[in-house]
Amino acid sequence: MSVTYSGRYDTIVVGVGGMGSATAYYLARRGKRVLGLERFGIPHSMGSSHGHTRIIRMAYYEHPSYVILLQRAYELWRGIQQSAGERLLHTTGSIDAGPEDSWVFKGSWESCRLHDLPHEVLTGSELQRRYPGYHLPKDHLALVQPDGGFLTPENCIISYVRGAQAHGAEIHGREQVLEWEPLEGGVRVHTNRGVYEADKLVITAGAWDGELVDVLDGLAVPERQVLAWLQPTNPERFQPENFPVFNLLVDEGRFYGFPVHGVPGFKFGKYHHLQEDVDPDAMDRESHDYDEQLLRDFAERYFPEGCGPTMDLQTCMFTNTPDNHFIIDVHPEYEQVSFASPCSGHGYKFASVIGEIMADLADTGMTRHDISLFRLDRLINPPSRPLDQSHPPATSNGHDSNGTNGHSRDFPRVSDIQTFW
Numbered sequence: 423m424s425v426t427y428s429g430r431y432d433t434i435v436v437g438v439g440g441m442g443s444a445t446a447y448y449l450a451r452r453g454k455r456v457l458g459l460e461r462f463g464i465p466h467s468m469g470s471s472h473g474h475t476r477i478i479r480m481a482y483y484e485h486p487s488y489v490i491l492l493q494r495a496y497e498l499w500r501g502i503q504q505s506a507g508e509r510l511l512h513t514t515g516s517i518d519a520g521p522e523d524s525w526v527f528k529g530s531w532e533s534c535r536l537h538d539l540p541h542e543v544l545t546g547s548e549l550q551r552r553y554p555g556y557h558l559p560k561d562h563l564a565l566v567q568p569d570g571g572f573l574t575p576e577n578c579i580i581s582y583v584r585g586a587q588a589h590g591a592e593i594h595g596r597e598q599v600l601e602w603e604p605l606e607g608g609v610r611v612h613t614n615r616g617v618y619e620a621d622k623l624v625i626t627a628g629a630w631d632g633e634l635v636d637v638l639d640g641l642a643v644p645e646r647q648v649l650a651w652l653q654p655t656n657p658e659r660f661q662p663e664n665f666p667v668f669n670l671l672v673d674e675g676r677f678y679g680f681p682v683h684g685v686p687g688f689k690f691g692k693y694h695h696l697q698e699d700v701d702p703d704a705m706d707r708e709s710h711d712y713d714e715q716l717l718r719d720f721a722e723r724y725f726p727e728g729c730g731p732t733m734d735l736q737t738c739m740f741t742n743t744p745d746n747h748f749i750i751d752v753h754p755e756y757e758q759v760s761f762a763s764p765c766s767g768h769g770y771k772f773a774s775v776i777g778e779i780m781a782d783l784a785d786t787g788m789t790r791h792d793i794s795l796f797r798l799d800r801l802i803n804p805p806s807r808p809l810d811q812s813h814p815p816a817t818s819n820g821h822d823s824n825g826t827n828g829h830s831r832d833f834p835r836v837s838d839i840q841t842f843w
């Protein structure tokens with residue numbers, strides 16, 4: 423079936439997931455004529471933005487400069503929540519914990535001190551007294567920050583799409599972009615249903631970014647993840663009012679988790695699960711006994727009352743960059759094209775502000791937000807200074823994953839974020 427539209431759009435947004443839905447909204451709200459194209463449904467569970475909940479936290483061990491963006495992200499989440507008339511942001515507080523000298527605890531603490539964020543530091547034993555669902559090693563330290571919580575990603579996408587439509591955007595689900603070509607002062611986009619032209623193109627295709635943007639090929643690498651929901655044997659301890667979201671660095675690796683919400687289970691996952699780089703169209707979307715066992719072993723040790731019968735297991739994709747910081751930029755050859763690969767397992771909380779940034783880039787080629795950490799040229803023309811190895815990333819099994827699964831270029835990739843202090 424082919425659909426023909428007359429006229430030309432100001433901007434076409436490819437991929438209406440976490441980032442694309444917000445981009446379409448902020449562009450449409452500025453009065454731009456927007457077309458959003460999504461290959462699956464809206465929302466769907468084939469990409470990176472499904473599974474009921476995503477952590478948002480102000481304390482940021484990955485780099486303190488993310489905190490400035492988060493302040494704006496929170497403001498924008500509250501804005502879209504208000505216009506949607508629906509709760510999208512749930513505040514539970516956040517916990518970043520690990521051994522005293524671990525990058526997760528120390529980095530989080532450093533970001534709070536630098537940005538003057540309210541916080542407390544508790545030992546593992548103190549944490550357990552306050553939040554009895556947690557059973558961390560007694561000598562671990564936990565940074566507790568009250569602004570942390572979770573977003574409901576599918577509802578956020580729906581809210582942004584509804585808002586964009588209310589401002590005149592056209593959004594097409596189940597329409598796959600096959601290719602795009604630059605024109606003098608614009609772009610032409612070919613889909614499985616039609617051909618469209620616009621002045622600007624924004625590519626927010628998540629795990630498929632590397633297929634649609636030549637310069638991202640091999641730099642934005644999808645990786646299979648698995649999440650578990652287990653029925654708590656003591657449900658009270660896993661309710662949002664008693665159970666802050668967490669990031670934990672323990673002997674088994676780095677894990678994250680949530681109170682019970684949506685599904686009758688305590689949800690958690692391991693960052694970089696089995697370190698399996700994948701082709702997003704051929705990924706194994708089943709979860710297996712060995713996936714479940716890895717996750718249950720963690721819960722049995724650190725959340726023994728959260729470890730009842732399995733309620734659900736789901737797969738999802740991270741899209742990792744070599745240094746695990748986002749890539750957000752204008753195409754080096756075509757100034758009318760911009761792209762965002764803001765995942766590496768921690769991007770959703772920024773979708774609101776990244777939508778604003780992408781709208782800025784499409785609108786003017788510039789943004790008032792500091793995106794220097796995310797520019798493409800840090801990866802293409804890296805500075806001669808080697809990565810700071812004085813704080814080696816903690817990994818569960820000590821091995822790096824450098825596979826590129828069919829990607830044409832081979833970039834060295836660290837298996838976890840490198841901190842900058």
Ligand SMILES: Cc1cc2nc3c(=O)[nH]c(=O)nc-3n(C[C@H](O)[C@H](O)[C@H](O)COP(=O)(O)OP(=O)(O)OC[C@H]3O[C@@H](n4cnc5c(N)ncnc54)[C@H](O)[C@@H]3O)c2cc1C
Binds near residue numbers: 628
């Ligand atoms: C298991 C898991 C847990 C996570 N936990 C957290 C967390 O707690 N907190 C946090 O902040 N972040 C978290 N993240 C990361 C976060 O979810 C991602 O950063 C975010 O979802 C990425 O959004 P996106 O818009 O880039 O990708 P997506 O939401 O996947 O959107 C990309 C869209 O592009 C579409 N598309 C692709 N190709 C085409 C094409 N050719 N034509 C049309 N459409 C196309 C896709 O179908 C998709 O809808 C997690 C990720 C995973 C997988």
